[in-house]
Amino acid sequence: MPARDSSKKNKRARIIEAILLGTTFLSLLGVSLFFAFAPKETATYADVVLKGTMIHRLSLKEEQELMVQTDIGDVEISVKDGGIAVLTSPCPNKSCIHMGYKHKVGETIICAPASLSIHLLGGEMTEVVV
Amino acid sequence: MNVYLILASILFLLGLPPLFSLLFEGGDFGARRVARVGVMLALALVLGYMESFLPELFLPGMRLGLANVAILMILYVYGFKEGLFVAVLKAVLVSMLRGNFLAMGGWMAFAGTLLSFLGMALLHFLFKRASIFAVSIFGALLHVSAQVAVSYLYLGQGVWGYLPYLALFSFASGAAVALLCSLLLRHKALLSYLKA
Numbered sequence: 001m002p003a004r005d006s007s008k009k010n011k012r013a014r015i016i017e018a019i020l021l022g023t024t025f026l027s028l029l030g031v032s033l034f035f036a037f038a039p040k041e042t043a044t045y046a047d048v049v050l051k052g053t054m055i056h057r058l059s060l061k062e063e064q065e066l067m068v069q070t071d072i073g074d075v076e077i078s079v080k081d082g083g084i085a086v087l088t089s090p091c092p093n094k095s096c097i098h099m100g101y102k103h104k105v106g107e108t109i110i111c112a113p114a115s116l117s118i119h120l121l122g123g124e125m126t127e128v129v130v
Numbered sequence: 131m132n133v134y135l136i137l138a139s140i141l142f143l144l145g146l147p148p149l150f151s152l153l154f155e156g157g158d159f160g161a162r163r164v165a166r167v168g169v170m171l172a173l174a175l176v177l178g179y180m181e182s183f184l185p186e187l188f189l190p191g192m193r194l195g196l197a198n199v200a201i202l203m204i205l206y207v208y209g210f211k212e213g214l215f216v217a218v219l220k221a222v223l224v225s226m227l228r229g230n231f232l233a234m235g236g237w238m239a240f241a242g243t244l245l246s247f248l249g250m251a252l253l254h255f256l257f258k259r260a261s262i263f264a265v266s267i268f269g270a271l272l273h274v275s276a277q278v279a280v281s282y283l284y285l286g287q288g289v290w291g292y293l294p295y296l297a298l299f300s301f302a303s304g305a306a307v308a309l310l311c312s313l314l315l316r317h318k319a320l321l322s323y324l325k326a
Binding site for chain 1: 253257259260261263264267268271272275282283284285286287288290291293294297298301
């Protein structure tokens with residue numbers, strides 16, 4: 001019977017579609033998870049953020065030291081060997097200094113009293129006008 | 131500006147002109163067909179350009195992709211060649227209008243549009259019984275993955291975190307586009323205009 005046949009075929013088509021879309025979606029999830037748990041890449045640049053505004057974008061390839069003026073005083077930041085660290089800071093507990101040098105994408109150094117944060121990022125560094 | 135980008139840009143620009151001849155393949159191309167495809171391309175451009183000014187929903191890339199209505203229409207009414215023509219030119223021209231051409235955003239859009247079109251064409255022609263909803267959602271998933279993959283090359287590992295949410299949203303946006311297409315494909319006057 002034509003009607004019954006085509007509806008069976010349609011049902012089968014729907015199932016195949018559902019499987020196709022489902023597997024595509026699951027494989028995309030898989031890829032995302034893979035990259036999420038993959039060892040973090042070495043960062044290539046770092047954004048220095050003061051009170052929520054980015055004030056510097058530093059390439060981690062060039063060794064440099066800079067002073068950032070904050071509400072509680074001057075914070076000294078050092079870039080060395082592809083990593084970045086806080087050298088001196090007027091904050092009370094100095095936890096930002098104890099963190100030492102950070103190298104990996106996604107890592108952050110935070111000095112809460114100074115409202116200062118340093119975010120390590122990767123990929124191509126795009127120059128920005130700050 | 132690294133070597134790969136320059137190389138890619140040169141190859142890309144060299145590849146564009148031959149694309150135009152695609153539409154005129156075979157002696158008797160018919161000016162009407164060219165005109166109809168042109169109209170659909172213009173529609174895709176308007177939809178794409180206007181839509182790019184709307185704020186994205188929650189994350190970068192969460193858009194409805196309305197231009198795909200035009201692309202799917204051409205794919206269904208005409209075929210692969212014409213669809214490829216509209217898809218590629220839509221991506222190129224919208225990125226030129228937006229000022230994204232040969233920049234990260236332009237490459238993302240181009241990769242997304244191309245991969246999604248190829249996937250949709252493949253699904254539609256290999257699996258004839260595929261519903262337009264499946265084709266559109268499949269295209270949306272591919273679109274979003276290609277965009278994330280290109281942005282990974284520019285922004286690094288962190289971008290993959292966006293993919294699950296974008297992929298989930300693709301089901302909704304793909305369904306919306308498919309709904310519009312299904313309505314349009316039933317519009318007799320439009321179909322006779324296109325096929326004329």
